Amino acid sequence: MAEMYVRLSGWLEERKGQGQGLAEYALILVLVSIAAFIALGTLGTNISTVLSEVASKLA
DSSP states (O other): OHHHHHHHHHHHHHHHHHHHHHHHHHHHHHHHHHHHHHHHHHHHHHHHHHHHHHHHHHO
């Protein structure tokens, strides 16, 4: 019985660590996405203007 408890507790600890790593990656992904949206919102019109100028000079 004690051996089964040790196996089960070891298995649960492994699963806990994997879930924690997945949650950390998800949090990083969310933060990067928010930063990208803010950057595009702030610089979007400037980038559009620059690309339009480049396109007009190439034409």
